[in-house]
Ligand SMILES: *[C@@H]1O[C@H](CO)[C@@H](O)[C@H](O)[C@H]1NC(C)=O
């Protein structure tokens with residue numbers, strides 16, 4: 001009997017702590033848009049092959065259950081929710097039937113694995129929530145929220161909320177470079193394609209602004225040529241694949257520039273950019289400095305660098321996920337996600353432009369009464 005009593009009292013304690021945190025911080029909602037790096041389960045509800053709802057995904061969560069997150073444990077939005085920035089429970093996937101009533105004001109996650117800036121990105125995954133649809137759902141969400149708390153309060157919740165958007169990587173790996181001579185690569189040179197992506201991304205960010213978003217964290221792509229999948233397919237020597245590295249090097253600085261332009265257009269720091277390419281490069285050039293034994297081999301997968309195919313129960317699986325920068329052929333491990341979020345919260349101007357998230361939120365609480 002004794003052990004279960006201890007367990008129960010821990011659970012009660014956990015509940016009390018969770019409740020008090022929510023009361024203190026309940027003021028700020030969190031909305032998430034983008035692709036598999038930030039999807040926390042929307043694709044579980046869709047007929048698509050882009051999903052992470054079976055083991056060993058989620059192996060390092062308390063329940064060891066696969067939830068649809070492309071991680072062994074927490075993903076980037078989870079660390080932001082659980083961390084000092086918001087101190088609230090993680091948002092539910094927008095398609096979850098549990099997202100209703102009291103859960104609505106906490107926020108929602110609209111992200112969907114496989115999507116890109118462009119509608120024709122990820123067509124092979126068939127039934128996924130493309131960006132225009134994620135934004136449509138955000139509008140629908142706001143109507144539901146207004147029905148619950150009233151129009152003015154709903155507006156306030158959205159204006160005060162933190163928004164995260166992570167999209168763009170798939171426009172390269174699941175579009176331009178998906179097959180040799182892809183339609184987009186015949187249509188555009190790489191520099192022209194990057195300019196086109198940035199101009200389309202700009203429209204998405206302006207739409208977010210129109211829908212009431214006022215604090216928007218935008219992440220760049222990682223060093224796309226260095227992920228285990230690309231090493232396996234393009235670079236047996238283990239050097240990061242040149243073309244994808246060139247793509248990341250063109251895309252990320254233009255994204256920052258576009259964001260700076262939007263901020264001056266709106267006359268406020270609405271958007272902040274996170275240099276995920278630089279941070280991930282840091283792991284890749286010096287994995288041991290971050291406590292990783294490898295940044296080339298995925299923990300879960302098969303083939304060279306465990307970079308081929310999907311991560312399933314039949315794949316190789318490393319015993320200690322914390323030693324790997326990459327969990328599967330494309331996605332960072334839980335520990336790597338935590339390091340990326342540390343950068344977002346408190347990184348210097350080498351990583352965060354024009355400021356880190358802590359500074360943005362502090363600025364905001366000074367101006368709020
Ligand atoms: C994507 O498709 C939607 C719906 O058909 C359309 O409204 C939108 O303009 C398209 N976006 C782009 C960039 O073509």
Ligand SMILES: *[C@@H]1O[C@H](CO)[C@@H](O)[C@H](O)[C@H]1NC(C)=O
Pocket residue numbers: 345346347348349355356358359
């Ligand atoms: C965030 O950025 C500011 C300004 O660049 C810097 O002074 C500060 O040390 C950074 N970290 C935190 C936790 O605010």
